[in-house]
Amino acid sequence: MRTKTKAITAAVTGSALGAAGLAWLAMPASAGEAPELPPIGAEELVQSVMATKTPALDGTVQVENNLGLPTTALPGGMSLNLDAAHVYNDGNGNAKLSIEQGANDTTVVRNGTTVWTYNSAKNTATKTTVTDEQPPAQIPSDPAAAATQLMAKVRESSTVAVEGTARVAGRAAYELVLTPKPTEHTVLREVRIAVDAEKRVPLRLAVLAYGSADPVLQVGFSDIEFASQPASEFQFTPPQGAKVTEEQAQLPKRPETADSVEVVGDGWDSVVTGTFPTDALTPKQGPKHGGADANPQQLLSRFGKPVSGAFGNGWVISTKAGSALITADGRFAAGAVTEQTLVDALSAK
Structure with missing residues (x-):
């Protein structure tokens, strides 16, 4: 199957990747020579990433998928056919995520304890009241959120090492590598995470499998800017004629899950x-x-x-x-x- 590459303009949220999120991982090619950075231990780097709160930022995400399977032909496969994602984060928990899947757009906006979910194909909007502890949505959004959640999920069953440096989206980064321990039954060989040397935010994530020299699933920034976002990005008004429903203390559900x-x-x-x-x-x-x-x-x-x-x-x-x-x-x-x-x-x- 021919490699499918898409450029996605994005501003990053902190939403969760979810248990099935490996199907969404991707990475852009980095440019320039590897930068010289002070040495850092693997555990120190991991701890700094886990302790970092996703800051306000925006950027462009480039996606490449080498799975080699036409997932849209299978039941539920449309959820893997991400055409574009536009995401925004103010660094204080408010977030906006827009996903394009063919002719359908799904928008999730969180402002405080209110989450709006809008489906353009059905012209339906759901207003959900959540607690402060609940994540914005179980939808993948950006390399930072994806890498951080994946790191938390597999670090205890991995051998972790820092293997050199890289320049990603014009920024200096450490290359953090997680390798499954021999007791694991995974088909994956390793996961590589490029961590911003200054901000300690993951900029790029690559998943490599046995028998393949190139990443099979990748996600990362091709450019990024850490900057404040306007409050208007986190306001949502349902389009005229949309069917609106309200839910209490429940997260919005993804369609067709x-x-x-x-x-x-x-x-x-x-x-x-x-x-x-x-x-x-x-x-x-x-x-x-x-x-x-x-x-x-x-x-x-x-x-x-x-x-x-x-x-x-x-x-x-x-x-x-x-x-x-x-x-x-x-x-x-x-x-x-x-x-x-x-x-x-x-x-x-």
């Missing part, structure tokens, strides 16, 4: 399990499908390998960065792990 999602295992061996919406694998016909049949199970048979076990029957879809096991009755398990690890996770449910 799975139900009953939970994570089995931890660290590099984490597996996301859940159930697709009831009709996700049901054959469909009608104007939305060009008047022709759309049969998800046929697509799974085309791209996946048939498997069976204590979980029943299903298909395994493999990429360079991991695999997904989808059963005929709509359950799934996915992670950057071996096929047997997916089977074990689903059989345990």
Whole structure:
């Protein structure tokens, strides 16, 4: 599959990547010679990154995806087809994130304890009241948020080292490398995080798998500026004619996501399990499908390998960065792990 590269203009939020977020990671190429920086220990660098509050900033993010799988053809695959993301953060918890997926735009705006979620395709807006502790949204936003959450998730099951320096988006950075310990069952070889030497903010993140010299999934800034953002960016008014609903103390849900999602295992061996919406694998016909049949199970048979076990029957879809096991009755398990690890996770449910 041809490498797909997109330039995304962005201003960074601190929203969470989420358990399935490895599918969104990317990195732009850096330019210039590696800068000379004072030596720093790996643990000191990790601690400084974890302690850093995401500052107000804006920048351009370049995305490259080398998974080698047409995910839009699979149930739920549209969530992996990110065309563009525009994000803003004021450094004090207020954030705005706009995601483009084909003809649909999803906008999430958090101002204090109010979160607005707007879906342009459905022209629906949801106003949600959250607590101060709740993150803005479970949607990936930027290299800083992605790298920080991933670091927190796998650091205890990793060997961590600082391997040189780099210049990313015109800024000097340390190269932090996390390698899975031998006891892990992941298919990933390492994760490399370029950390801003001054701000201690991740600028670039690359995921490398066994058998591939180049990153399979990458995210990072091609330019960045740490600057205050206008308060108007965090104000939202629903468009005229939009259907507005209100929720109390719940985070807005992403459209077309799975139900009953939970994570089995931890660290590099984490597996996301859940159930697709009831009709996700049901054959469909009608104007939305060009008047022709759309049969998800046929697509799974085309791209996946048939498997069976204590979980029943299903298909395994493999990429360079991991695999997904989808059963005929709509359950799934996915992670950057071996096929047997997916089977074990689903059989345990």
